[in-house]
Amino acid sequence: MTRIFETPLYPYQRSADQDAAVPVRHPAIVVGAGPVGLAAAIDLAMHDVPVVVLDDNDKVSFGSRAICFSKRALEILDRLGVDPAMVDKGVTWNLGKVFFGERQVYEFNLLPEAGHKRPAFINLQQYYLEQYLVERVNRLAAEGKAIEIRGRNRVTAVSPADHHLALTVDTPDGPYDVEADWLIACDGANSPIRAMLGLDFVGRIFEDNFLIADVRMDAEFPTERWFWFDPPFNKGQSALLHKQPDGVWRIDLQLGWNIDKEKEKQPENVIPRLKAMLGEDVQFELEWVSIYTFQCRRMESFRHGRVLFAGDAAHQVSPFGARGANSGIQDTDNLVWKLKLVMDGAAPESLLDTYDAERLHGADENILNSSRSTDFITPKSDTSRLFRNAVLDLAEKFEFARPLVNSGRLSVPCAYDASALNGPDAEGLPARTRPGTPVPDAPVGGDWLTDMVGGRFQLLTIDVGAAERMEVDGVRVERLALSATDDPGGMLAERFLGGASGAVYLLRPDQHVAARWTAFDESAVAAAVRTALGRA
Template sequence: MLQDRYSLAFTLYPYQRSADQDSAAPVHHPVVIMGGGPIGIATALDLGLQGIPVVVLDDHEGAGVGSRAICFSKRTLEIAHRYGFSEPLLDKGVVWNLGKVFHRDSKVYEFNLLPESGHRFPAFINMQQPYFEKYQVDRVRQAQAEGAPIDLRGKNRVQSVEVHDDHVDLTIETPEGPYQISTDWLIGCDGASSPLRKMLNLDFEGRVFQDSFLIADIKMEAEFPTERWFWFEPSFKNSGASALLHKQPDGVWRIDFQIGWNVDRQEELKEENVRRRLKAMLGDKIDFELVWTSIYTFQCRRMKSFRHGRVLFAGDSAHQVSPFGARGANSGLQDVDNLGWKLGMVVRGTAPDRLLDSYNEERVFAADENILNSTRSTDFITPKSKLSHLFRNAVLDLAANHSFARQMVNSGRLSAPCTYDGLSLNSPDKLPDAPARTRPGATCPDAPVGDGYLLDHLGGGFTLLALGTEIPESVTIDGIGLTCLSLPTDADQSLAARYLGAAPSAVYLIRPDQHVAARWPTFDETEITAALRKACAKGN
C-alpha cells in the first residue's frame, strides 16, 4: 500500500499511468532516478537537457510541507542558472550577505559573505525548500515541452531492486498495482534515510551529535534586518543555549533554538511551549503566527563509497551534515553538477565507465570537507565537554576586542564549492603565477563579460578559455568538440584579476561543471589533448 508519510506544499507530479505498466516485458531505460526532491529533479534536468532519457520515481506527488533547507548558496544559483531556473529563485528569494554573531547581549563578530563585486549572484538567498522544488519542476515542464526526455512519476514507490553487473531491475508499487522496469544506471537521490541504501544493505557511518534543535517558522511584523543573526548563550535564557534568526520570503522568519538532548519532543512541540521560547526572545510586544515547527537532531556521516557498480548515490542519501553552514542541499546540488556530465559522457559512449569512479573520488573528498567544517561548527556551537565550553567562551570573550579570536568564532562555515585539489582528473598547474583560486580543481569564479557574465559562457561541454593569447576558433579532440572562448582582458578588471593575476596570458581547459581541469600560458594542442583525456578518465 502507498501510505503518504507527509503532506504536500505543492503537488508537482501527480500519479499518471505509464505505458510501462501495460508492457508485457519490463521496459528498459538508460537512467532511473529514485527520489523527486531537489537532488533527484536536478539530476533529471542535467541529463534531460543533454538529451538523455531519464525516469524519476517518487513515492509522493510533489514537495513536502516545511521550510527545511532554506539557505541556497551562490554556487547553487550558478548551477540552477545553467539548468535554466535561477530567475524565479532570485525573484522569490531573500538576498542576504551579512551575518552577525552575538554572545549574550553583545555583538562579537560580523561577516560579509560577498565583499567582492563582479558576480551575477549573491552569496546566499533564503527560500522555503518547497518553492525551490516547484521552480525546478516548472523548469522540467518547460524542458519537456522543448523535447527533453524527462519522465516524472509520482506515487511510484520502488519496492525492490536487483543489481546486476550491467543493469538494475526494479519493482515499483503504484496505486494501480506493481510493475517492473530495468535500467543501465540507477541514481539514489532518496534522502538521508535512503530506502535504496537500506535495500542494498550499504553502510552510512559517522557521528551523532547529542543535542536537539527546535525550528520555528513564524510570520511577524518586525524590524530585524535581512541578515543572519546567531546568538551564543542568548540573554533570553528561557529559549535555548543558542539561537539563530533568518529571514525567508512571505514575511516568514526561521528561528532555531538549541534545546538540549534529553527533551520530550511531543511536549516541546506543543504550541504553548514554542510560544514561550519565542516570547522570551522577542518580548511580549511582537505578535507572530506559527507557520511550521519541527525538532531535529543531526549526524555527520557519509557512505564509504557513492558508487556501487551501476548504482550511484547523490545528496543526503550519500552524506549528511549538521545544518550549520548550509552544506546539505547545496552540496547535493554540487554532486549533481559533478555527476551529470560524467554520466552523460558514459551513456553516450564518449568516456569510459571509470569516469564515474571520479564522481566518487571528487564528491567523497567534498563530503569530507563539508563534514569536517560542519563537525567543527557543531563542536563550537554545542561544546561536548566542560573544557571545550570553557575555550569556546574564552574565544567569544576575546572576540569583542581582538580580531584573531573573531576568526575562531564558528557559528557555521558557510557552504563554498569544493576545490578538487590533487585529484585524478586534474592536470598539473602550468600557470603558477596565476591566482590560486583558479588553479586546477577549482570552480570558475564568475566575472562580468560584455553585457553578461563569464559563467553564462561556460558549462555543458568542455571549454577552452583564452586570455591575452590566441587559440583556434574550433578544436575537436577524440570527437569531443571544445567551445573556444577568447576574451579581452582590458574590458573588466575582475576577469584579469581572477584568471591572470601576474601571468601575462592564459589558456584554461574548463570542464562541463565549470571546474578548471588545466591551465597553461599559451595554446598547445598536445598538452590540451593530454589534459582533456585525463579529465575524461581516458588512458593513464
C-alpha cells in the same frame, strides 16, 4: 489559504510502463523528486539523456526545510536554466552577525568583493525551489526532451542484473516492474534504496537537539544571519534567526540532549520559547515545527555499480553552515556530465569512480567543518565551554579572535585539488583558479562569465591565440576567446591572469578548471582533455 506544499504538482498518472508485456528499460532513473533529484534529472535531460524521476510523493516538501542556497548552487541552477525569478523571490544576504548574551561580538561579510552575478546566499523555502525545478522539468518536456516525474511511484525493490538494474515500483494501481541502465538515488537521509542494497552511513551523531520553527510574522529584523551564543531567551544554549520570503522567519533554538521530542514540538511548548525570544507583544503564526539532531555521516562509497548516490542519501551534515542541499546540488553537477560521457562511450566507466573520489572529498570537507561547528556551538566539557566563551569575549574587541568563532562555517565551493582529472598548472596564475577549482565569476562586457561556460568542455583563452575548436577522442572542445579589455574594471584579469599577460584554461562541463597554461599548445591541451576524461 492553500499553500504550495499542499497542492500536488505531479499527481499520479498511469504510465505506459505499467501496461507493458515486459519491463521497459530506461537509460536513467532518478529516485527522489527533491532539489537534488530534480537537478540531476534536469541536467540529464539537457544532456539528451532520457530520464524518469520516481517519487513516493506528489507534492513539494512540507515545511521550508533547506532555506540557504549558496552562490555556487545558484550558478549551477542558472546553468540548468531554472527561472531567474527564483533568485528574485529569495531573500538576498551577504552579512552575518554573532551575539554573545545580549552583546554583538562581531559581524562578517561573505562576499565583500564586487563583480559577481549572484550573492553569497539567498534564503528561499525548499518548497519554492522545488516548484521552480518542477516548472523547469515541465518546460523541458514541452520542448521535446524525454523527461518525466512520476508521482506516487514508490520503489520497493532494486536488483542488480547484467548491465542494468531491475526495479519494482508500487503505485495506487498496484506494482509494476521497470529496468534502468543507471540509477541515481536522491531519496533522502533515510534512503530506502540504500537500505535495499544493505548499505549504511559511517560517522557521528552528536548528543544535542535543536528546535526548528518557521514563523510567519511582521518583524523589523534586517535581512542578515543572526546567531546567538547563550542568549537571555535561551540561557546556556544557542539560537539562529533567518529571514525568508512571504514574511516567514526561520528560528533555530538549541534544546539539549535529554528531551521528549514529541512534547517539545507541541505548540504549547514552542510558543512560550518563541515569545521569550521575540517579545510577548509580537504576533506570529507557526507554519512548521520540527526537531533535528546533529549528524555528520556519509556512505563509505557513493558509487555501487550502476547505482549512484547523491545528496542526503549519500551524506548528512548539521544544518548550521547550509552544507546539505548545496552539497547535493554540487554532487549532481559533478556526476551527470561524467555519466553522459560513459553512456556515450566517450569515456571509460572508471570515470564514474572519480565522482566517488571527488564528492567523497567534498563530503569529508563538509563533515569536518560541520563537526567543528557543532563542537564549538555545543561544547562537550566545562573546559571547552570556557575556551569557547573566552574566544567570544575576545572577538568583540580583537580581530585575531574572530576566525576562531564558529557559528557554522558556511558553504563554499568545493575545490578538487587532488583530483586524478586535473592536468597541468602554470606558474604565475592566481591560486583561486588553479586546476580543480570552480570558475569564479567576472563581468565580461555586458554579460557574466558563469553564464558563458558550462555544459561542455571549453577552452577559455584570455589574450592568447588558440584553435577555435578541437576534437579529442570524439569529444568536442569549444573555444571561448576573451580579452582583459572586456572588463575595464580589471576583475577578469585579477581573477584569471594575476601578473601574466595571457592565459589558457581548459574547463570541464561542470565549470571546474581542468588545466591551465600561459600559452596555447594543442598537444598539451589534447593530453589534458584525455586526463579529464579519465583516459590518462
